[in-house]
Structure formats: C-alpha cells, structure tokens
Amino acid sequence: MEFDLLNLLMKRRSIRVFKDEKVEKELIQTIIKSGLLAPSSKNKKPVEFIIVEDKDTLLKLKDCKAKGNIGLKTAPCAIVVIGDSEKSDVWIEDASIAATYIQLEAENLGLGTVWIQMRKRFSEEGNSEDEVKKLLNIPENYGVLCIIAVGYGNEIKSTYTEGDIDFSKVKYEGFES
Numbered sequence: 001m002e003f004d005l006l007n008l009l010m011k012r013r014s015i016r017v018f019k020d021e022k023v024e025k026e027l028i029q030t031i032i033k034s035g036l037l038a039p040s041s042k043n044k045k046p047v048e049f050i051i052v053e054d055k056d057t058l059l060k061l062k063d064c065k066a067k068g069n070i071g072l073k074t075a076p077c078a079i080v081v082i083g084d085s086e087k088s089d090v091w092i093e094d095a096s097i098a099a100t101y102i103q104l105e106a107e108n109l110g111l112g113t114v115w116i117q118m119r120k121r122f123s124e125e126g127n128s129e130d131e132v133k134k135l136l137n138i139p140e141n142y143g144v145l146c147i148i149a150v151g152y153g154n155e156i157k158s159t160y161t162e163g164d165i166d167f168s169k170v171k172y173e174g175f176e177s
C-alpha cells in the first residue's frame, strides 16, 4: 500500500504527557536520520541535534522555560534542535524543517512529540536559549530553536478531521480572491 502522508498529518497531535518508558535506541536513530535528511538553504546543513535521556538533565531543560514546558516533565527523551548561525543566515528556517521531520518520523513510529520553543522564550531567571546553551555546553555561535520532547504518549488526543482544515487561509492568484 502507498504511504499515506495526509493520514499521518491528520493523526499528529502535540503530546505533553508521556509513559515512563524508554524510547528504543533504534527508534531514536531512525528519528535522527529523518532530521538529518531535511533540506537546508544552499545545502549548508547548519542544523545539529543533542539527544538527552538523563532524567536530571531533562528536568533542568524544563526549568530553562517558565511556561509551555510541561512536555519535559515526563518525557523520557528530548531532542534539542540547534543551528550554527555562522554556517547559515537562515539556520532558523532549516532547523524548523528538521524539527518538523523529527516530529513526523516519531509519529510514524508510534511515538508522541511536542515542540517546546526556546528561541525568544524566557525562564524565571532569564533567556531560555542562553540557559540551554549553558546547561549543555553549546558553543556561542549556535542558536537553540526548540526542544522536541519524545516518548510514548500517555494522553489521548483526537485526530484532525477534514472539518478542521481551514481553506479560508488559501487565496488564489492574489490576496483579495
């Protein structure tokens, strides 16, 4: 049977509560492979990933953000998506595509994910991006876009239906149509 991408896109929802179950190494490897296959501007490949499974570090990553951090409370794995701003002036776009590939591959493998934004976000102490960089020893020239929390979901989310697709966002031949 042909692979049904639209069906996968309808199924994917943000999962913020995870089972206390490790994600198999082979699955993480497949997810990372997909992220590394993402296209990048001028093929400069500025995007890198840091995989975190240590519980203590996961909770410290959670504290790098004051709000919208709940996905890191129970996640057994986090993929920190970073980009080398010296390699590319559009590392944010490249990193966004890679993060999306990661989310879709994880969904395809039966795992749940949530994108936890770090760039332009804050903790109780200060800037989330700087705190993540300090915690994980990330060099100055890298930016931290987001953290993708990954694991086996422990919450039920409804899949999207045709009715959720807002075609009013689409114009033809110009904005006014």
Ligand SMILES: Cc1cc2nc3c(=O)[nH]c(=O)nc-3n(C[C@H](O)[C@H](O)[C@H](O)COP(=O)(O)O)c2cc1C
Pocket (backbone or CB within 6 Å): 012, 013, 014, 015, 016, 067, 068, 069, 070, 071, 114, 115, 116, 117, 118
């Ligand atoms: C750029 C971006 C930033 C996001 N930041 C967060 C975040 O910091 N914390 C969080 O829990 N979810 C975050 N999300 C997930 C969105 O809240 C979620 O995708 C949206 O509400 C739609 O729900 P769905 O993913 O279930 O379709 C983010 C998503 C995107 C694309």
